[in-house]
Amino acid sequence: MTRAARLxxxxxxxxxxxxxxxxxxxxxWMVLGSxxxxxxxxxxxxxxxxxxxxxxxxxxFADNAFPRYVLNSTIVAAGATAVGLLxxxxxxxxxxxxxxxxxxxxxxxxxxxxxxxFLIPLFVACLELHLVGxxxxxxxxxxxxxxxxxxxxxIGFIEAVPVExxxxxxxxxxxxxxxxxxxxxxxxxxxxxxxxxxxxIASWNNFLFALVLSNDQTKTLPVAVLGYIGYNSIxxxxxxxxxSVITLPVLALALCVQRYxxxxxxxxxxxx
Numbered sequence: 529m530t531r532a533a534r535l536x537x538x539x540x541x542x543x544x545x546x547x548x549x550x551x552x553x554x555x556x557w558m559v560l561g562s563x564x565x566x567x568x569x570x571x572x573x574x575x576x577x578x579x580x581x582x583x584x585x586x587x588x589f590a591d592n593a594f595p596r597y598v599l600n601s602t603i604v605a606a607g608a609t610a611v612g613l614l615x616x617x618x619x620x621x622x623x624x625x626x627x628x629x630x631x632x633x634x635x636x637x638x639x640x641x642x643x644x645x646f647l648i649p650l651f652v653a654c655l656e657l658h659l660v661g662x663x664x665x666x667x668x669x670x671x672x673x674x675x676x677x678x679x680x681x682x683i684g685f686i687e688a689v690p691v692e693x694x695x696x697x698x699x700x701x702x703x704x705x706x707x708x709x710x711x712x713x714x715x716x717x718x719x720x721x722x723x724x725x726x727x728x729i730a731s732w733n734n735f736l737f738a739l740v741l742s743n744d745q746t747k748t749l750p751v752a753v754l755g756y757i758g759y760n761s762i763x764x765x766x767x768x769x770x771x772s773v774i775t776l777p778v779l780a781l782a783l784c785v786q787r788y789x790x791x792x793x794x795x796x797x798x799x800x
Contacts, residue, residue, distance in 0.1 A: 682716065
């Protein structure tokens with residue numbers, strides 16, 4: 529490499545690290561704050577060197593209801609992800625093979641609209657059906673996020689599958705549904721995994737619908753964190769500790785996404 533090329537390479541590396549640092553700074557501040565006392569957290573200028581404490585985490589895990597909040601978030605996120613994929617994969621298949629763009633436009637419009645636009649109709653409908661405070665209402669409301677995500681992500685993966693494979697399966701006696709289940713789904717399993725992870729994260733982090741449609745028995749983690757914000761004071765240490773605990777599963781899943789999004793997933797499936 530020439531000197532100019534090395535300088536360009538070094539400049540791009542420095543720029544990339546600066547961007548990463550800027551993106552990670554709020555997360556770093558949250559994690560550090562979870563180990564600070566109230567005095568250290570509120571000190572000005574900010575304290576970077578301090579004696580860490582685990583009292584904030586002890587306060588969070590001392591709450592007997594915290595495991596239930598974790599279970600509630602897992603049930604809702606897993607349910608919204610499963611239903612979103614169950615409905616989204618056939619819809620994506622229809623859009624990819626038969627250009628049913630009207631479905632995609634409706635889903636995209638729903639995804640672009642602010643969540644609060646759906647909140648009042650959803651609350652009224654769930655109230656009439658006596659579903660407020662149930663897992664059903666939370667999972668159904670989170671489909672607003674997981675279903676469009678599943679459809680629009682899976683379209684690209686399905687379009688990458690050579691249609692000749694499906695035609696060959698149909699000649700051998702497969703129906704359209706059989707070709708979808710036996711050909712398309714196995715060849716796009718890594719795309720399905722990546723979509724599932726992103727949909728799970730979107731549902732796990734949702735706050736607005738869970739705030740209105742849940743009760744004390746179905747409260748999710750983002751809503752539970754709100755309990756550390758009182759009328760007269762904010763428990764910053766416990767708030768940062770709870771937020772860090774919530775972020776850990778999401779961070780682990782986000783790191784797993786790169787294992788499944790592989791370019792050229794089905795390249796070379798058809799030869800000759």
